[in-house]
Amino acid sequence: MVSADCLNHPIMPAHRYEQLVQSVVDYAIYMLDPTGHVVSWNAGAQRIKGYRADEVIGQHFSLFFTPQDCADGRPDHLLRQALDQGVAQDEGWRVRKDGTQFWALAALDVIRDDNGQIIGLAKVTRDITDRRESALQLDAVRAQLFQAQKLEALGQLTGGLAHDFNNMLTIIMSSARLALATQDPARTQRMLQHILEAGQRGIELTQQLLSFARHRKLDVASVAPADLVAATRGLLEHALPGSIKLKVLLQPDLPLIEVDAGQLQMVLLNLLFNARDAITGQGVIALTVDGVELTGEVDGLLGSFVRFQVQDSGEGIPADVIPRIFEPFFTTKPFGKGTGLGLSQVYGFARQSGGAICVDSEPGRGTCMQLYLPMYQDQTDSQPNR
Ligand SMILES: Nc1ncnc2c1ncn2[C@@H]1O[C@H](COP(=O)(O)OP(=O)(O)OP(=O)(O)O)[C@@H](O)[C@H]1O
Ligand SMILES: [Mg+2]
Incomplete structure (x- = not known):
C-alpha cells in the first residue's frame, strides 16, 4: 500500500509513484485527509466510480456509500476504525456517479509522516460484483444439488421404511383383533400396550424422516x-x-x-x-x-x-x-x-x-x-x- 516512506524513496521519485498509481485502472486508489475528504483520485477510481477528479476532490467519501449505509454511520465508523487501528476493511454496496451500485472490497490505511503524525488515508477499492455474483450462483447450484441429493437419499431410505411401517401396521391390526376377541381384561390391556408402542415407533420414524426432508437453508x-x-x-x-x-x-x-x-x-x-x-x-x-x-x-x-x-x-x-x-x-x-x-x-x-x-x-x-x-x-x- 502507499506509504509516506514510499513517496520519498531514493530510487523511485515521487512523480513515478504518482504515475504508477494513476495508471492502475482495476483498483480505485485515492487519498483522503484525516476528516475523510478526497484529496487525490486515480484512473481506476474514475473508471469504477464514474466521477472525474475535479468532481470529487474536496468531497467527503461518504458520497460513495448508499443512503442506508450513510444513515447507519458506516463511513464514519470505517474512518474512525482506520484512524484508531491503522487499517479498516469493508465489503458492501457502493454507489457510482450514475446512481448504479457495485459490490466493493475496500481497504483504508492510515498514512503517517516521518514523525508519526497522521497525514491522511489511502483508500483502495475493488469492484468485485462479478466475483460475488458467481459465488452466489455457486451457492444456488450447491443448494440445488443438495436438494437433489436429499431426494435421492430419501428414496434410498423409504424402501426400508415402508417395510417397517408394514410391520408396525401388522402389529397394530393383529393386536386390535385379538383385543376385540378376548374377554380377559389383562390381555386387552397388553394388546392395547402393543398398539401404543407400535404407534409410537411410527411417530418417531415419520418425525425423523420429516426433519431430514425439510427444506432448510x-x-x-x-x-x-x-x-x-x-x-x-x-x-x-x-x-x-x-x-x-x-x-x-x-x-x-x-x-x-x-x-x-x-x-x-x-x-x-x-x-x-x-x-x-x-x-x-x-x-x-x-x-x-x-x-x-x-x-x-x-x-x-x-x-x-x-x-x-x-x-x-x-x-x-x-x-x-x-x-x-x-x-x-x-x-x-x-x-x-x-x-x-x-x-x-x-x-x-x-x-x-x-x-x-x-x-x-x-x-x-x-x-x-x-x-x-x-x-x-x-x-x-x-x-x-x-
Ligand atoms: N466405500 C466405497 N467403496 C468402494 N467404492 C467407493 C466407496 N465410496 C465411493 N466409492 C466409489 O466412488 C464413486 C463415487 O461415489 P459417489 O458417492 O460420489 O457416487 P455414487 O455412490 O456412485 O452415486 P450416488 O452417491 O450419487 O448414489 C462410486 O461410484 C464408487 O466407485
Ligand atoms: Mg454414493
Whole structure:
C-alpha cells in the first residue's frame, strides 16, 4: 500500500509513484485527509466510480456509500476504525456517479509522516460484483444439488421404511383383533400396550424422516456429534440389509462441532450408503467418531477436530479410480443406481465447514473414509445449542 516512506524513496521519485498509481485502472486508489475528504483520485477510481477528479476532490467519501449505509454511520465508523487501528476493511454496496451500485472490497490505511503524525488515508477499492455474483450462483447450484441429493437419499431410505411401517401396521391390526376377541381384561390391556408402542415407533420414524426432508437453508449451529450419529443410525437401520452389520464407536465426551446438522446427516448417509454398496454378501461397516489434534498433516489443517471414520469391509477402490471419486457425476455404478453426486457433496460440505475428507482404500481390503470437522470454538462458555 502507499506509504509516506514510499513517496520519498531514493530510487523511485515521487512523480513515478504518482504515475504508477494513476495508471492502475482495476483498483480505485485515492487519498483522503484525516476528516475523510478526497484529496487525490486515480484512473481506476474514475473508471469504477464514474466521477472525474475535479468532481470529487474536496468531497467527503461518504458520497460513495448508499443512503442506508450513510444513515447507519458506516463511513464514519470505517474512518474512525482506520484512524484508531491503522487499517479498516469493508465489503458492501457502493454507489457510482450514475446512481448504479457495485459490490466493493475496500481497504483504508492510515498514512503517517516521518514523525508519526497522521497525514491522511489511502483508500483502495475493488469492484468485485462479478466475483460475488458467481459465488452466489455457486451457492444456488450447491443448494440445488443438495436438494437433489436429499431426494435421492430419501428414496434410498423409504424402501426400508415402508417395510417397517408394514410391520408396525401388522402389529397394530393383529393386536386390535385379538383385543376385540378376548374377554380377559389383562390381555386387552397388553394388546392395547402393543398398539401404543407400535404407534409410537411410527411417530418417531415419520418425525425423523420429516426433519431430514425439510427444506432448510445452510443452518450452522453447534452440534453434538453423538446426537447426530444417533439420529442418522435411526434412519439408516432401515436401509441396511440384514447381512451387513453396523458397528458404531463413539469416543465419550466428544466436543461440539459447528456445522449444518442437516447437511452433516446427509454426508454421513452418503458415506454409509457407499460403504453398503461396496459390500456384496456379508460384511461390516464401522462408524467411529473421535477427537483429534491436527498439525498440518491433513490438508494443512491445524487445531482441534472431530473425525468421523466410515470403514467398510467391501471391495475397495482401485488406485486409478481414487483421484476421481470426489468429482461430481463420477460413478462406477450401473445406470440408474448412482448419480455420482454423493462424494462431491461430501467434499463440498467438508471444505465449506473448514474441514477435510480423506480416503484410504485398497481393492479387496475395504475402504476407510475420514471426515474431519472443526471443533466448535466456544466450548467453555456456551451451552450446547441443539
Ligand atoms: N466405500 C466405497 N467403496 C468402494 N467404492 C467407493 C466407496 N465410496 C465411493 N466409492 C466409489 O466412488 C464413486 C463415487 O461415489 P459417489 O458417492 O460420489 O457416487 P455414487 O455412490 O456412485 O452415486 P450416488 O452417491 O450419487 O448414489 C462410486 O461410484 C464408487 O466407485
Ligand atoms: Mg454414493
